[in-house]
Amino acid sequence: MIPAGHPPIPPAKVGVLLINLGTPDGADARAVKRYLGEFLSDRRVVEIPQIVWQPILRGIILTTRPKKSAHAYSQVWTDAGSPLAAITAQQSAALQGAFGDGVIVDWAMRYGNPAIADRIAALKSQGCERILLAPLYPQYCAATTATANDKAFAALAAMRWQPAVRTLPPYHDDPLYIDALRQSVEAGLQAIDFEPDILLASFHGMPQRTLELGDPYHCHCRKTARLLGAALGRELRVTFQSRFGRAKWLEPATDTTLEALPGEGKRKVAIVAPGFSADCLETLEELSIRGRESFEGAGGTHFAYLPCLNSSDVGMAMLRSILSRELAGWVSLP
Numbered sequence: 001m002i003p004a005g006h007p008p009i010p011p012a013k014v015g016v017l018l019i020n021l022g023t024p025d026g027a028d029a030r031a032v033k034r035y036l037g038e039f040l041s042d043r044r045v046v047e048i049p050q051i052v053w054q055p056i057l058r059g060i061i062l063t064t065r066p067k068k069s070a071h072a073y074s075q076v077w078t079d080a081g082s083p084l085a086a087i088t089a090q091q092s093a094a095l096q097g098a099f100g101d102g103v104i105v106d107w108a109m110r111y112g113n114p115a116i117a118d119r120i121a122a123l124k125s126q127g128c129e130r131i132l133l134a135p136l137y138p139q140y141c142a143a144t145t146a147t148a149n150d151k152a153f154a155a156l157a158a159m160r161w162q163p164a165v166r167t168l169p170p171y172h173d174d175p176l177y178i179d180a181l182r183q184s185v186e187a188g189l190q191a192i193d194f195e196p197d198i199l200l201a202s203f204h205g206m207p208q209r210t211l212e213l214g215d216p217y218h219c220h221c222r223k224t225a226r227l228l229g230a231a232l233g234r235e236l237r238v239t240f241q242s243r244f245g246r247a248k249w250l251e252p253a254t255d256t257t258l259e260a261l262p263g264e265g266k267r268k269v270a271i272v273a274p275g276f277s278a279d280c281l282e283t284l285e286e287l288s289i290r291g292r293e294s295f296e297g298a299g300g301t302h303f304a305y306l307p308c309l310n311s312s313d314v315g316m317a318m319l320r321s322i323l324s325r326e327l328a329g330w331v332s333l334p
C-alpha cells in the first residue's frame, strides 16, 4: 500500500541512457583542469598505482596540460558548447523522436556533466523501472565501455529501489554499423573534390599493455576496419591516435603515419574515425586541424577528414535498430 502523503507513482516506463566519455564545461583552463582531473584519476584509464600516479597527475600534468588542451578546445568549441556534448544531445533528441512515447531517451557523460547518477535518477523519477545503459563505443574497451557501466552500477548501488538494467554490447562488427559507416564514408568521399591515394581509419589509441592483458579493443578496431574495407571495396589502413604519456601505445600512430605518407608517394589522403560515435576534440582538432597540418607539412597535397556518424539520418537509423534489439521484451516498438 502507498502511504498517505506519498507522491503519486507514475506508470512504469522504459529508459535509454546514452553515455559518452565526457568533456569540459567550458574551453578554459580551469574547466579543462577539473575535467582532466576526474578523467585521468580513473583507474580504468590510467592503470598505474595511484600512489605513484597522483603526484605525477597533480604535480605535472594538471599544471601544464589544461592550458594547452583549453587552447585546442577553443578551436572547436561551438555556440552549443563542446562538440561532443552538443552532438550527444542531438543524438538523444533524434532517438527520442524515433522511439516516440514508449521510451524515454536521455544522455550522460562518464566524466563531468550531465552526470550518469543524475540522469539515472531523473529517468527513475519519470517512472523508468527498466533502463538500457548504452555506452556509445562500438569497440569495447575497459577504459571506456567498462568504466561507463561501472559508474552506472555505482549509482545503482546507492538506490533503495533500483531499476532493472541492461547494457549495450559492443557493436564493432554489427552489419548495421558497418553499413552505416559504409554509407557515411561513400557520401563523404562523394563530397570531396579528389580521389584519395589512401583511406585511413584512425581509432583512439590505448597502451599496448592493455592488449597483452586481454582487452579486446585492438581486435575490435581491426575487425571494424576489415569489415568496412570489404564493404567499401577499398583498402583501409588502420592507425591509432591520441597517444598519451611515455608508455608504448598501439601502433601504427596516426600522426607519424600522416607524416610518412607523402614520402610513400601518397599525397592525397582521406581519414575517417569509425570508433568515435560523435565528433569531438580528438577528431576535429587532432585529426582535422593538426593532422592536416602535419600531412601538408610533409608534402601532402590533398587532405580530407570525413565526419563521424553523429546525428546523421544513417547513424540514427543504425542506433535506433541496435538499441531496439536490446529493448526486446521490455517494450514493443513500431
Ligand SMILES: C=CC1=C(C)c2cc3[nH]c(cc4nc(cc5[nH]c(cc1n2)c(C)c5CCC(=O)O)C(CCC(=O)O)=C4C)c(C)c3C=C
Binding pocket: 021, 022, 023, 024, 036, 045, 046, 065, 069, 082, 084, 137, 141, 143, 144, 204, 205, 206, 207, 217, 242, 244, 275, 276, 279, 280, 281, 282
Ligand atoms: C591514458 C590516457 C587516455 C586513455 C587510455 C584514453 C582512452 C580513450 N579515449 C577515448 C575517447 C576520447 N578521448 C578524448 C579525450 C582525451 N583522451 C585523453 C587520454 C586518454 N584517452 C585525454 C587526456 C583527453 C582530453 C583531451 C586532451 O587533453 O588531449 C575524447 C574527446 C573528449 C572531448 O571533450 O571532446 C574522446 C571521445 C577512447 C575511445 C579511448 C579508448 C579506447
Ligand SMILES: [Fe+2]
Binding pocket: 204, 242
Ligand atoms: Fe581519450
Ligand SMILES: [Fe+2]
Binding pocket: 242, 281, 282, 286
Ligand atoms: Fe588528443
